[in-house]
Amino acid sequence: MAKDGIGDEFDLIARYFAPLAAGAPGALGLTDDAAIVDLAQGERLVAAADALVAGIHFLADDPPGDIAAKIVRVNLSDLAAMGARPVGMLMTAVFPRDVTADWLEAFAQGLKADIEAFASPLIGGDTVAGDGPLTLSLTALGAVPLDKVLTRSGAKAGDGIYVSGTVGDGALGLIAAGGGIAGLGAEARDYLIGRYRVPRPRLDLGIRLLDVGNAAIDVSDGLLADLGHICDCSGAGARIRVASIPLSAAARAAVSADSGLWPKILGGGDDYELLFTVPADRTGAVSDIAAALGLDLSRIGEVTAGEGIEVEDAQDFGLELLDPGYRHFR
């Protein structure tokens, strides 16, 4: 056994991760080479994979339970954007060699809470002890009805463009976590940091949009960048208004204190809200969904027949030059 009582790879899986497969017989207790996944009649599988690296997507000293929640939720957010219900997850983790039993315990507890909250068991994966930063990769498996699918490519000119919840909190939270927003109160700061650390995948919304939306994406690269993905994939353009973008009270306080933060609202990403388009004759259904879920769904513009994204009131917010989103290799 290792010095801190973690044991070897097999002990670690048995102690911390195998219990997370409870309730998923196809996971075979995480003891086999692969897991078996059964869907319901009339369903088809969707799959998404995202990686998170300490120092890039989260801070190494973030609470371990929050890190666990983030790797789960950014992936479930991709399922949400396809209108899928989660059916299971496979996770590979490269832990630093000096990881402690306490850290692993808190990480596993965070996983467990989300596995239960989202009914998405851990069905497989791999653990490695490495010399680099904590690196997590997760594949989320989900199911959609055979005859329905929500993609980025279905937007049509005339569709209304909507976004759930509030936008910009993730990017501002990252700045706030670095201590960088002068004049922001502690409560607003904590709210924004929480939004950055622990996204809320809009799974119920995605499922309801299967019957209502023409296209959807989750806001991970940034509102403008993600809207750009919808436009590119749909062969359409878009017109939006900054004044219509829904902001949290904390984000409003932040941009009031420093109007130079506006570009982060539109370009910063990490919000994991759903951005979606709805044809004009289904506008009423959007209100119904908002009421049913108790979730704000804000209309921020329209899909156009043109190319590119026009921001109608960009000048009012000092937004002439916008970064179209965080791009790793730039």
Next chain:
Amino acid sequence: MAKDGIGDEFDLIARYFAPLAAGAPGALGLTDDAAIVDLAQGERLVAAADALVAGIHFLADDPPGDIAAKIVRVNLSDLAAMGARPVGMLMTAVFPRDVTADWLEAFAQGLKADIEAFASPLIGGDTVAGDGPLTLSLTALGAVPLDKVLTRSGAKAGDGIYVSGTVGDGALGLIAAGGGIAGLGAEARDYLIGRYRVPRPRLDLGIRLLDVGNAAIDVSDGLLADLGHICDCSGAGARIRVASIPLSAAARAAVSADSGLWPKILGGGDDYELLFTVPADRTGAVSDIAAALGLDLSRIGEVTAGEGIEVEDAQDFGLELLDPGYRHFR
């Protein structure tokens, strides 16, 4: 664009990885949040995920095409052990920030060759530029017939224990790559290094074992460790003979030059051969499969009603003290 012409994350995916999704309409050209996976009638999904880290599972200066082949093949090997046919893969990659276009091109070519060889398209994933070692994580999706499954847990006392191909090459190849086998000829050295770098997943064998085998696993942790997994999961013991373990000519030359390498044959892992058990009344079917596939299938022992693994002739090979397999956190 970055200094070396790679561009940003989206350019990188479009240039190197999106072409690898060709022929998989459900991959949506790698432009969407998640991929759609359709199985054939009467099939169920299996899924496996493994991560590889430079400096641990491969050497950072290994040829990029070999690294691509290894991350694909170690995962397809897990599908092989379940008797599954591959249907697609999701890969997340954390590349060093100074990765070059030439390296990525060779890596993508290696992926492409295996995607075609194994009919397993790349249907999703994520790329990140990081400060740590190259870290790859892959989830392999496969399909098995609804009414059949091959697991680690089905071994029964009296079953013959078989292994495909030859054992020990992977572990000796790692040592050889580090320059560590004195008196070994260049040809044998190259053969062993090739076996370490580029495993051969035994997919055809796994599919045929669905009707013949009681239990199967791929040899990744080491022959004894993986046999131990079968015994643990099956509630059985095993008796094997070292003299029956199939060695390549190169491995035979290596242990002749240095008999101290014998523990690496049984404990070293990285062979990705299938270790499986077959009831006595189906012994003939093993010969038929070996002939049909042109693949050696060697009987190395028997499943017992006891506990633990007895190595009958351990003393003859100086194997009193065996490491039960590579364990990351030890």
